[in-house]
Amino acid sequence: MLSLDLNLVWNIINLVVLYLLLSHFLFKPVMGIMEKRRQIIEDGLKNAQAAQDDAAKMKQEYEDALRGAKQESVQILEKARSAAKSEYDRIVGEAGDKAGNIIESAKETVRAEREKTMKELQGEIAGLAVASAAKIVGRTADEDLYDQFLKEVGGTHDDTDDK
Amino acid sequence: MNSSKGGSNTGNLVDTLMEELNCETVFTLPVLGGISESVVVTWIIMAVLVLLSIVLVRNLRVENPGKVQLALEAGIGWAQDFFEGIIGKENRRYIPYLITVLLYLAFSNTIAPLFGFKPPTKDLNVTAGLAIMSMCLIEYSGIHKNGLKHWVKHFAQPVPVVAPIMILEVIIRPLSLCMRLFGNMLAGFVVMELLKTIVPLIIPIPVSFYFDIFDGLLQAYVFVFLTGLFMNEEME
Numbered sequence: 001m002l003s004l005d006l007n008l009v010w011n012i013i014n015l016v017v018l019y020l021l022l023s024h025f026l027f028k029p030v031m032g033i034m035e036k037r038r039q040i041i042e043d044g045l046k047n048a049q050a051a052q053d054d055a056a057k058m059k060q061e062y063e064d065a066l067r068g069a070k071q072e073s074v075q076i077l078e079k080a081r082s083a084a085k086s087e088y089d090r091i092v093g094e095a096g097d098k099a100g101n102i103i104e105s106a107k108e109t110v111r112a113e114r115e116k117t118m119k120e121l122q123g124e125i126a127g128l129a130v131a132s133a134a135k136i137v138g139r140t141a142d143e144d145l146y147d148q149f150l151k152e153v154g155g156t157h158d159d160t161d162d163k
Numbered sequence: 164m165n166s167s168k169g170g171s172n173t174g175n176l177v178d179t180l181m182e183e184l185n186c187e188t189v190f191t192l193p194v195l196g197g198i199s200e201s202v203v204v205t206w207i208i209m210a211v212l213v214l215l216s217i218v219l220v221r222n223l224r225v226e227n228p229g230k231v232q233l234a235l236e237a238g239i240g241w242a243q244d245f246f247e248g249i250i251g252k253e254n255r256r257y258i259p260y261l262i263t264v265l266l267y268l269a270f271s272n273t274i275a276p277l278f279g280f281k282p283p284t285k286d287l288n289v290t291a292g293l294a295i296m297s298m299c300l301i302e303y304s305g306i307h308k309n310g311l312k313h314w315v316k317h318f319a320q321p322v323p324v325v326a327p328i329m330i331l332e333v334i335i336r337p338l339s340l341c342m343r344l345f346g347n348m349l350a351g352f353v354v355m356e357l358l359k360t361i362v363p364l365i366i367p368i369p370v371s372f373y374f375d376i377f378d379g380l381l382q383a384y385v386f387v388f389l390t391g392l393f394m395n396e397e398m399e
Contacts, residue, residue, distance in 0.1 A: 004288060007199045011283075011292035014205045018212065019263045026216035027259040030239050033223045033232075040225060 176360055183281070183356050184349075201286035208270045208283070249391035250304075250398070257304060257394065264293065265387045272348060272379025275355075276371045282379070284348040287341075294341035297390045302333065305397030336393050340386060347382045351375060 136145060188197035219235050228236065242265065246258045271283045283289045306314045318329040351374035358367050 004291060005197075005199075007197075007202055007286070007288040008292050008295075010198065010202045011205060011289045012296060014202065014209060015264070015267070015292060015296055018205075018209045018267060019260050021209065021213045022216060022263045022266070023259045025213055026220060027239070027262065029220045029223055030235060031243075031259075033225060033228075034236055034240065036225050 176357075179360060180353070180356055184285075184353070199286065199288065200281055201283035201289050204274065204280045204283045205267075205271070205289065207280070208267060208274065212266060212270065246387075246391055249388065250395045254304065254308075254394070254398065257300065257391075260300065261387050261391055264296075264390070265383055268293075268344075268383030268386055269380055272383055273376055275352070276375040282348055282352065282375075284344055284382075285352045287345050290341045290345040290348075293344070293386070294337035297340055297386075297393070298333065298337035301336065301390065301393045301397050304394045308398040336389075340389060344382050344386055347378060351378050 133149075188199055191197045219231060222229070223232055239262070242262045243255075243258055246261050247255065250257060268284065271289070273282075274280045275282045302314070305317075309317075318326050320329075355367065355371060355374050358370055
């Protein structure tokens with residue numbers, strides 16, 4: 001019972017063999033699995049962090065791009081507005097000029113027409129007067145009539161002279 | 164007659180006790196000598212442990228582990244955390260040995276009531292072997308961690324006067340481990356055998372739970388706990 005013998009050595013050998021067997025059959029696979037799982041979880045967390053960072057960066061980029069686009073659109077709108085305004089001014093000015101020209105030419109035409117008409121009328125009146133005078137002279141070379149005519153004409157003549 | 168009867172009874176009791184306590188030589192090998200019962204029981208425990216490991220470790224998966232795997236991982240993880248707490252994370256490489264000893268002791272201390280074998284730990288050869296292994300591991304861990312020079316120097320610290328005591332401690336620590344385990348198991352075994360001889364029915368059951376199961380597991384725990392503690396001390 002209380003004696004040490006060679007069995008001590010056998011037991012030590014047993015223990016060492018048991019340790020080797022268990023570390024090969026039990027600890028290595030189980031701890032390997034646990035380590036692998038831990039690795040996977042760590043990787044997953046890392047990946048999630050990276051994805052989140054990426055998303056944040058992308059969002060920042062998009063926001064910047066959006067802001068730029070907004071500014072650009074405002075600029076484009078401004079430019080378009082100013083271009084439209086100048087075009088409008090130009091067109092309106094041109095139209096005004098053209099209208100002025102048309103009116104001017106119309107007035108010119110009207111005046112020319114009137115002068116022409118007046119001339120024609122004067123000619124006609126003169127012709128009529130000559131004709132009527134010739135008729136009167138031809139029919140009755142009346143002294144009175146001449147006198148009357150002269151009086152009339154002279155009267156106007158006198159009037160203008162008097163003036 | 165009365166006295167002679169009592170005497171024969173006592174003689175019978177002593178005989179049975181001695182028979183139970185003796186570690187019989189199971190068989191004798193030609194060159195190596197006698198193989199005692201404890202060695203054979205240790206072989207059986209080893210076989211059971213290895214077979215159990217092989218069966219339980221089959222089909223391990225990283226994802227969607229089964230219930231058996233979860234239980235296994237929980238057990239190993241608990242032991243790992245326990246020893247990491249004692250000897251530190253940087254000395255993880257000693258943990259498998261400590262868990263092996265824990266498993267072996269837990270099985271051998273509780274094998275008596277469960278399967279009827281004599282516990283191997285009631286043989287001094289087993290506990291002495293374990294203690295010698297622990298001693299080697301304790302000193303090796305210290306040398307490995309801090310170097311041979313530091314290991315030699317640490318005997319003379321804090322003052323050189325304590326050197327003899329420090330050197331004695333190298334022997335005393337494993338001796339205390341060995342004797343504590345041996346004494347506990349032997350005492351529990353003797354008490355149980357006495358009780359079984361006197362009252363064979365019912366009564367031994369709760370007592371067996373205390374002396375065999377509880378004390379056995381407690382001693383296994385204490386053995387590896389103290390080994391880890393001494394290693395940590397040595398590695399400081």
